[in-house]
Amino acid sequence: ECGHISLSAPIVRLGDPITASCVISQNCSHLGPEPQILWKLEAELQPGGRQQHLPNGTQLSTITLPHLNYSQALLSCCLRWGNSLQILDQAKLQAGYPPATPHNVSCLMNLTTNSLICQWEPGPDTHLPTNFTLKSFKSRGNCQTQEDSIPDCVPEDGQSHCSIPRKHLQLYQNLGIWVEAKNALGTSVSQKLCLVPMDVVKLEPPTLWALEPSPEVPPLQPGCLRLRWETWKPSLHIEQKCELRHQPQLGEASWDLVGALPSRTLRYELCGLLPSTAYTLQMRCTRWRLPGHWSDWSPSLELITTQR
């Protein structure tokens, strides 16, 4: 081997010093008694190399770069040969930061994909390849004791979210969950969450329908509307309560709210509104008597109230 670079550390903190040494074997430095070893960082010559002649005839040069400010740079060990500079070895220098603590970890149980999807804020760029892992375990109490472990969830490259499949989950038991970030300069661990998957279900909004007038149904009073709704199909087994909000389409009136409605009804009459006026209606639901998140508001349903 002609020349060989060895580094004090392959990866250092950005701005920290780094020391490199380069050994030039005899079969490469047969040029003259004292071949001059030179260092290049990327394309720039670096002064300050201390060269010495070793007993076994090899040449050794050592250099310390006081502050490595490149996140990635090529360091070359060269030899002056005639009027050219011969590169004998190269080393890749890397610098960056240890991972910041992942924060804002939050999870939602997705009933369509049947998986618990957690996301987090990774924190500032470390300039180094950093692996994030979502770790979790099943627990009986409030996640103080670990019952069964769950396989690590490794997000796709560069993503800050990960999905734990249904087969690893117990939907009604506590789950301890956190995010670990690791790179060459260190490891950091987020705060621990303790949650029950079914308590963090992401409900899709219900669907509202207008009711076709039909003979069996008595005619509507003035200023009334008739509609029906049904909750999102994958959540039919979940007991829910819903809220209906309505506002006239024209004018600046704010939303009026009708609360605590059942999750399904074949016919609902809303009265006390302005007669023959176009209204916009929206509904949202949440798991009820058991914990849960409100769904988003449903797409609007436009209806016109009966005349005076």
Next chain:
Amino acid sequence: ECGHISLSAPIVRLGDPITASCVISQNCSHLGPEPQILWKLEAELQPGGRQQHLPNGTQLSTITLPHLNYSQALLSCCLRWGNSLQILDQAKLQAGYPPATPHNVSCLMNLTTNSLICQWEPGPDTHLPTNFTLKSFKSRGNCQTQEDSIPDCVPEDGQSHCSIPRKHLQLYQNLGIWVEAKNALGTSVSQKLCLVPMDVVKLEPPTLWALEPSPEVPPLQPGCLRLRWETWKPSLHIEQKCELRHQPQLGEASWDLVGALPSRTLRYELCGLLPSTAYTLQMRCTRWRLPGHWSDWSPSLELITTQR
């Protein structure tokens, strides 16, 4: 086992007869001395079952369906039990046709994906799962003798084309290639092609550019145009000849053709045209002195000829 159906053949030609027999074991026919075995095809009862009592106490019924006209159907062996019909076994009957001979096999060497893409006409639906395989071998002569074999190319489900990757190809040697179709009722083989991959290269059209007037270039004569072109980048290493066609944008004049043009020119002057008239120009190229296919015509270039 309560009941077991066995078939003369699991798959027959559409319209052919099929014979099935059903053995009812004693532990299932503990009902009465002579339990009646009945057959259902899909949901319809089938008359004509011949039942016999075997020495070992089991009951055997045999039925022949003269013409199986379903490509897929469920045959059930049933037993009358009280006023219900108990299903004891079911067999899936399948009928279809042996594969027709794949035809119109053609191949193109794609320089972008660096693979030989062959396509074929599969022939009429056989109603049966039919596997197509593109088979090929390297050959020295005109594909009479096989030198090295090439791994079978299996198309994606239901596709009638397949790509042989570059690593299996010798671009300048003969390749024997054909398509084999196989299903439960037989195998059929297409005609054999004998081709040299580079001779069936699919060339993309060249690119035409207008020439910016510049001081060094003498002004154009009336009724002339100036342009330049370059062949498709991945085919720069291929010697080609090109054809230019042009027609006035307005009016019904047909295309005029200028043949045998080089595959690259920095400046080309086309004269003898109507002065100050807008022309549409297109070009195509083909591998030349060596065999090849013409590329499609290039997108149009619109230029206006110089005034009188």
Next chain:
Amino acid sequence: LGPASSLPQSFLLKGLEQVRKIQADSLELQERLCAAHKLCHPEELVLLGHSLGIPQASLSSCSSQALQLTGCLIQLHSGLFLYQGLLQALAGISPELAPTLDTLQLDVTDFATNIWLQMEDLGMAPASPPTPGTTLTFTSAFQRRAGGVLVAAKLQRFLELAYRVLRYLAEP
């Protein structure tokens, strides 16, 4: 002593929710078996069921006339444990049905675990969990599908009883 003063309301509400989910899962399994294999009526498979030896889990301690809470919970758990085993034996029923069967099995297992943990919390749990009983063996794809229809039908009847008793226990 109210029928379920010792059982937390959240456990009962969760149980009701899980029963509804399992009912929906097994209904989907029945619908898919009917669509794909024309096996739509369990009554057509009673004879085969006898020969396969598919058991029916009992909930005798849960009847409203003679409700015996600990016995009822134990029967609920062992019934779910039995169906968990029967569903396992149906594995490989067919690629199209596998996801539905997997979800059903996971939901049944979850519910059985919740009941067991609740019994442990209340000190009602038997000394050792039940051991798997006789396992079903199917000798043909048809038997596995017919077994699927029969197991799903028996599970639905078991769940109807379970739902009634949980709702009764959840009454304020």
